Amino acid sequence: MTQSPNRSIRQILHVDMDAFFVSVEELENPSLKGEPVIVGADPDGRGVVAAASYEARKFGVHSAMPIRTAKKLCPHAIFLRGHHEKYREYSDKIGQIFSEFTPVVEMVSIDEAYLDLTGCERLHGSPLHGADKLIRTVKDRTGLNCSVGLSTSHLVSKIASDQAKPHGLLFVLPGYEAKFLAPLPIRRLPGIGKVTEPELLSRGISSIGDLARAGPEKLKEWFGKYGEWLYTKSQGLDIEAYEYSEEPKSISHETTYDTDTDDVEELERTLSYLSQLVGRRLRDHRLFARTVGLKLRYADFRTLTRDVTLAEPTHLDSVIFENALRLFEKTWNRKQKIRLLGVRTSNLEKGVFQRGLLEAPQKEKLERLAQTADQLRNRFGFDAVKLARSLESDKKK
Ligand SMILES: [Mg+2]
Structure with a gap:
């Protein structure tokens, strides 16, 4: 073995901005600081909450909640419609900072990314030091707070950054992944939803530790292949998309309005919300979609689909x-009210490498490296990308 043992330990960092939309609003208007702020739809309409400040969350408000419920829970909140252009600008700034830390950046939403720091010790020192530097750099250059989870897997880092919120850093030491997850409720695992959770609860499994204790054989007996994945996840290990033999052919979400509507903003917000739900499920499965579709049903039940x-x-x-x-x-005639909207993705593909947002001074070099990683991954699969990084760190010796 010519490699040092450290090199083979993956260091995956998950960064998630704290109350991103609200924090951007606060930067633009500091008088909002410390107030219960809710960004989203018209509070008297039927839209949803896009983001809530920590102050508002104390009243039980959370994102994706119907805005009218939020108004009932927190009537004194400051309701804002939001500035999506601004959020996009800040998202680009953050993405740029991420890409200065490692070429292997996977932006998974407007305010969230995985950074693979494996083999970056020569740039940042220990991964913990790198994570700390990242939090400070983001604060210095944007004024925004983020939370970071650091571990050997995407799964554990994602959960760790959530536990670290707000403005925290949680490092799960290699070897302690399963111990860290054990006390957490099963719904914290991606892929456990409304269907699986009650089934597991009815079998006496309520924490991730219960899953681990049930063991792979029992879980396989109960749930087949899915049971094996559950066990793997309970150990804090990633399941890559290519390991799914029965991945979905399409992922879609739709919603029917209580009252038919032609309110453009309302309709756009619905599309945004549905897109977020679809995106999240794609990422849970670590899948990428080549086709995006729309479903639109008019008040007279005429239904159109486009993709x-x-x-x-x-x-x-x-x-x-x-x-x-x-x-x-392109599709809506604007004369008729709409009864239902749906967003669908299909032509799903397994783990395509995301190049992330590379606007850094070393853009060219990073891009070349990312392309090399892309090509290697295309030709040889995921392990080849680790090889690309090892080569890079070797060069810096
Ligand atoms: Mg966030």
């Missing part, structure tokens, strides 16, 4: 939304 094929497959909410919105604008 578009993308040049590059995506799992990003923003890309899904932009395409769904474009289809919507």
Whole structure:
């Protein structure tokens, strides 16, 4: 073995901005600081909450909640419609900072990314030091707070950054992944939803530790292949998309309005929300979609579907939304009220490498490295990318 043992330990960092939309609003208008602020739909309409400040969350308000419920829970909140252009600008700034830390950046939403720091010790010192530096750099250059989870897997880092909120850093030491997860409720594992949770609860499994204790054989007996994955996840290990033998053929979400509507903003917000739900499920499965579709049902039940094929497959909410919105604008006749909207993705592909946002001074070099990683991954699969990084760190010796 010529490699040092450290090199083979993956260091995956998950960064998530704290109350991102609200924090950007606060930067623009500091008098909002410390107030219960809710960004989203018209509080008297039927839209949803896009983001809530920590102050508002104390009243039980959370994102994706119907805005009218939020108004009932927290009537004194400051309701804002939001500035999506601004959020996009800040998202680009953050993405740029991320790409200065490692070429292997996977932006998974407007305010969230995985950074693979494996082999970056020579740049940042220990991964913990790198994570700390990242939090400070983001604060210095944008004024925004983020939280970071650091571990050997995407799964554990994602959960760790959530536990670290707000403005925290949680490092799960290699070897302690399962111990860290054990006390947490099963719903914290991605892929456990409304169907699986009650089934597990009825079998006496309520924590991730219960899953681990049940063991792979029992779980396989109960749930087949899915049971094996559950066990793997309970150990804090990633399941890559290519390991799923029965991945979905399409992922979609739709919603029917209580009252038919032709309120453009309301309809756009719905599309945005549906796009987020679809994006999240794609990412849970670590899948990318090549086709984005729209379903539109008029008040008279006439139903139209349209889709578009993308040049590059995506799992990003923003890309899904932009395409769904474009289809919507082309499809809706604007004379008739709408009863139902749906967003659908299909032509799903397994783990495509995301190049992230590379605007850094070393852009060219990073891009070349990312392309090399892309090519290697295309030719040889995921392990080849680790090889690319090892080569890079060897060069810096
Ligand atoms: Mg966030």
